[in-house]
Amino acid sequence: xxxxxxxxxxxxxxxxxxxxxxxxxxxxxxxxxxxxxxxxxxxxxxxxxxxxxxxxxxxxxxxxxxxxxxxxxxxxxxxxxxxxxxxxxxxxxxxxxxxxxxxxxxxxxxxxxxxxxxxxxxxxxxxxxxxxxxxxxxxxxxxxxxxxxxxxxxxxxxxxxxxxxxxxxxxxxxxxxxxxxxxxxxxxxxxxxxxxxxxxxxxxxxxxxxxxxxxxxxxxxxxxxxxxxxxxxxxxxxxxxxxxxxxxxxxxxxxxxxxxxxxxxxxxxxxxxxxxxxxxxxxxxxxxxxxxxxxxxxxxxxxxxxxxxxxxxxxxxxx
Amino acid sequence: xxxxxxxxxxxxxxxxxxxxxxxxxxxxxxxxxxxxxxxxxxxxxxxxxxxxxxxxxxxxxxxxxxxxxxxxxxxxxxxxxxxxxxxxxxxxxxxxxxxxxxxxxxxxxxxxxxxxxxxxxxxxxxxxxxxxxxxxxxxxxxxxxxxxxxxxxxxxxxxxxxxxxxxxxxxxxxxxxxxxxxxxxxxxxxxxxxxxxxxxxxxxxxxxxxxxxxxxxxxxxxxxxxxxxxxxxxxxxxxxxxxxxxxxxxxxxxxxxxxxxxxxxxxxxxxxxxxxxxxxxxxxxxxxxxxxxxxxxxxxxxxxxxxxxxxxxxxxxxxxxxx
Numbered sequence: 001x002x003x004x005x006x007x008x009x010x011x012x013x014x015x016x017x018x019x020x021x022x023x024x025x026x027x028x029x030x031x032x033x034x035x036x037x038x039x040x041x042x043x044x045x046x047x048x049x050x051x052x053x054x055x056x057x058x059x060x061x062x063x064x065x066x067x068x069x070x071x072x073x074x075x076x077x078x079x080x081x082x083x084x085x086x087x088x089x090x091x092x093x094x095x096x097x098x099x100x101x102x103x104x105x106x107x108x109x110x111x112x113x114x115x116x117x118x119x120x121x122x123x124x125x126x127x128x129x130x131x132x133x134x135x136x137x138x139x140x141x142x143x144x145x146x147x148x149x150x151x152x153x154x155x156x157x158x159x160x161x162x163x164x165x166x167x168x169x170x171x172x173x174x175x176x177x178x179x180x181x182x183x184x185x186x187x188x189x190x191x192x193x194x195x196x197x198x199x200x201x202x203x204x205x206x207x208x209x210x211x212x213x214x215x216x217x218x219x220x221x222x223x224x225x226x227x228x229x230x231x232x233x234x235x236x237x238x239x240x241x242x243x244x245x246x247x248x249x250x251x252x253x254x255x256x257x258x259x260x261x262x263x264x265x266x267x268x269x270x271x272x273x274x275x276x277x278x279x280x281x282x283x284x285x286x287x288x289x290x291x292x293x294x295x296x297x298x299x300x301x302x303x304x305x306x307x308x309x310x311x312x313x314x315x316x317x318x319x
Numbered sequence: 320x321x322x323x324x325x326x327x328x329x330x331x332x333x334x335x336x337x338x339x340x341x342x343x344x345x346x347x348x349x350x351x352x353x354x355x356x357x358x359x360x361x362x363x364x365x366x367x368x369x370x371x372x373x374x375x376x377x378x379x380x381x382x383x384x385x386x387x388x389x390x391x392x393x394x395x396x397x398x399x400x401x402x403x404x405x406x407x408x409x410x411x412x413x414x415x416x417x418x419x420x421x422x423x424x425x426x427x428x429x430x431x432x433x434x435x436x437x438x439x440x441x442x443x444x445x446x447x448x449x450x451x452x453x454x455x456x457x458x459x460x461x462x463x464x465x466x467x468x469x470x471x472x473x474x475x476x477x478x479x480x481x482x483x484x485x486x487x488x489x490x491x492x493x494x495x496x497x498x499x500x501x502x503x504x505x506x507x508x509x510x511x512x513x514x515x516x517x518x519x520x521x522x523x524x525x526x527x528x529x530x531x532x533x534x535x536x537x538x539x540x541x542x543x544x545x546x547x548x549x550x551x552x553x554x555x556x557x558x559x560x561x562x563x564x565x566x567x568x569x570x571x572x573x574x575x576x577x578x579x580x581x582x583x584x585x586x587x588x589x590x591x592x593x594x595x596x597x598x599x600x601x602x603x604x605x606x607x608x609x610x611x612x613x614x615x616x617x618x619x620x621x622x623x624x625x626x627x628x629x630x631x632x633x634x635x636x637x638x639x640x641x642x
Contacts, residue, residue: 040509152598153370182369182536187580187594209510212582235586253514254584255539259566264521264543266514270479 002203003029003052003171008064008074010044010051018061019275021047023227026301029171034197034204036214036235038250039224042271045207048224049173052205053089054081068171087117090164094176096156100148106130106159107144110166117167129166136199137162137192154185161192165200172197175207190216211254215239223247226272226282233307243309246283281312289313320360320530321381321498325353326390328376332603348602350376352554353390355629358498358547363524363531365545365562367538367577371599372551374534378500381532382414383407394498412442415491419503421483425475431483432459432471435490442494458489462519481512485519492523500532505540517543539581542566550574553602553610560635570632571639572615609640617641 010022021044029035037045050056052066052073066073068088073081085091093099101109110130114121131141137158148156157177164172177193178186194217197204206218214221214235221238223231223246231244242248252265269286272278278285284294291312299312329347351373358364366374379385381392383399392399394413402410418424425434435455445451452471459467462485475483484504491499501520505513521544524531533545541548541562548566549559550573558571569575572593579593595614600606606613612622621640632642 040511154598183538183580184369184576184594185598186582187592188596190582191592191594210582211510212584215584215586216582239585239587250511251584253511255514255537255542256584259542259563262543264514264518266518267511268515270481270512 001028002031002033002069003027003205004065004067005048005052006065006067008048008051008066009062010047010056011061012047012057013059013061014275016275020227020277021274022051023277024064025224025227025229027222027229029203029205031203032197032201033220034206034218036218036221037205037207037224038209038211038214038221040209040271042274043224044227044274045224046175049091049175049205049207052173053085053091054078055085083117086113086164086169087167088170090167090169090172092157092160092164092172092174092177094179096153096160097148099160100156100163102147102149105145105147106134109148109159109163110144113163113166130162133162133166134159136165136196153181154188157181157185157189158192161189161196165196165202168200169202171203171205173205173207176209177206178213179208179210186213193217211251212256223250226277227274228282228310230283230310231307237305237307241305241307243304243307243314244283244311245287245289245313249288281310320395321358322391322393323357323381324355324391324393326351326355326377326380326392327353327388328373328380328385329388346603349554349605350602351380351387354549354551354554354556356549356556356559358530358532360530361528362547363533363545365533365535365541365548366551367535367541367548368551369536369599371553371602373554374536374551375502377551378416378502378532378534381498381500382411382416384416409442412494413496414498414500415494415496416500416502417484417487417491417504419506421480421487421507422475424487425483427475429474430472431475431478431486432456432467432473434475435459435486435493438490438494444494454493455489458493461523462486462489462492464489481508481516484508484516488516488519488523492527492529495527496529498530498532500534502534503536504533506535506537513540520544537581538566538577550577553599553605555610555638556629556636557611557638558635559629564633564635570635570637570642572617572641573611609638 005027008022008025011018011020039045062074107127107130111123111126114126130144134141134144139158178189206214208214218235221233221235222229225246231247242251249267253267267286272282280296281294281299284290294312299310300315301308301310302315304314328351329349332346332348334343366377368374380387387400432455436451439445439451445454456467459470464470464485505516535541545562548562549556552573558574569578576593576595597614608624609622609627612618619640627638627640629636629638
């Protein structure tokens with residue numbers, strides 16, 4: 001196992017009290033595996049991704065465990081986590097324009113990154129390694145003397161990917177890596193990520209709201225709703241045999257390319273406010289299958305036909 | 320009802336002082352380069368393409384938010400491009416636009432109810448202030464923001480993105496327009512909110528008998544609302560036809576690429592993807608011949624020199640030398 005989170009809670013401190021963005025989740029990534037994390041805005045998926053690297057506001061409250069290989073992340077201070085960031089865990093953000101420093105040439109960006117972890121590296125060496133990794137992501141190495149704004153959106157995202165890979169991390173977190181891109185560029189980037197993860201035997205956490213994107217890339221999918229992981233399944237199981245009502249409705253609400261399926265479906269209502277989440281199952285106010293118990297008691301996670309589901313429909317307890 | 324003829328919009332590229340002194344000729348970005356289409360009453364025309372294809376410029380030209388370089392736009396036999404400023408202002412009541420980013424489209428210092436009412440005031444609809452307010456309340460209710468009193472006095476930052484877009488829709492439709500341009504109206508929203516709003520647009524379209532120009536980069540959403548689709552690439556329309564036919568059997572290589580690029584949630588249906596290499600070329604200096612030929616897997620010699628004209632193939636229009 002490369003990465004594991006156990007009973008992990010990440011709460012934001014606000015004037016109104018704690019916002020329970022990630023609330024008691026268990027999550028793991030095996031070597032070479034791509035795990036998709038899917039959910040709507042505000043479900044806590046990005047908080048989780050950024051929480052792994054601890055790039056959240058300093059007042060954020062963590063509890064539980066997070067381990068990368070044998071290193072426990074939850075208790076680490078800023079200096080210690082800095083050795084992990086980039087080196088062991090790489091990150092690809094949604095918006096490459098705001099994540100790449102616009103006043104630094106690409107080669108400088110790479111040099112700085114490399115130097116943080118390998119203080120003895122020379123500029124010459126850094127340039128060599130940059131050239132190699134840029135070539136891997138399909139950018140001509142000579143473009144390393146340009147600035148990020150001279151690249152198109154798709155190319156910029158390739159630079160981001162190269163920057164995340166240059167230190168050979170064991171785990172890459174990709175937070176909505178294709179969301180701001182056009183369909184065709186999106187398909188190109190997905191193809192690239194798929195090739196790279198095979199080549200580098202890379203483990204990846206793919207955070208996205210797009211079930212189509214994860215289905216094409218992930219081995220395992222976790223569906224998040226209001227701070228909880230409500231279902232964990234292989235991508236085939238999730239598509240052909242979804243268990244949780246939320247997953248079922250989410251699957252139905254994505255537009256597909258099937259011309260005969262013209263009925264537009266959606267989940268009525270809105271996700272709850274996480275500073276004051278509903279009692280019991282957090283999906284119960286929107287759930288068409290809710291029972292009495294759902295509004296009273298939080299459901300446990302049970303295993304059904306190879307999937308893990310957090311729903312009273314499957315736990316057999318009717319009390 | 321709407322007829323666009325050979326519409327063009329060229330944006331001049333800024334020259335440096337040196338270039339002016341050296342008399343380097345003025346260059347242009349041909350954002351929209353001679354497109355023609357018609358939209359019948361009650362129809363929804365989907366304009367699809369990547370960033371930089373000129374679809375948003377087309378939408379803005381239709382409402383004359385920017386002036387066309389050449390071409391004509393007929394709205395029920397009135398040539399919109401020939402209207403004077405005053406005439407245009409009165410005429411604007413007939414067509415409205417819904418922008419992509421509701422936060423940017425709404426004045427942050429104006430209560431959302433007032434923002435909707437503002438249109439009524441400008442066009443002098445509804446007599447007294449009380450009456451106008453009543454109309455706004457009805458409209459808020461209609462876009463499912465109820466109770467309306469709860470929303471009328473709020474500022475844009477106090478409501479969610481989906482609700483904000485509902486306000487923008489309400490503001491556009493309260494003037495009872497005949498024609499609405501929706502420019503990526505639901506692109507910024509979450510999957511389930513997106514579907515809710517798409518359903519709202521479909522319901523309103525039927526209720527008010529609206530004619531829509533639906534601009535989007537996402538082919539998958541067009542199937543719920545569009546009757547007809549036009550695919551744009553670098554300022555040109557490369558394929559126009561009935562939505563169902565294009566979807567079932569895309570003919571132009573670019574349309575094929577667009578459709579196959581839509582991510583597929585079914586893991587067993589690993590489609591054969593026809594993803595073109597490279598990116599959209601620089602519009603200042605587009606390739607000669609067919610603009611798609613450098614990325615086209617079926618490119619022939621003729622494609623490099625002769626630009627294909629739109630011609631009829633199996634009841635639709637295609638600009639491609641393959642047909």
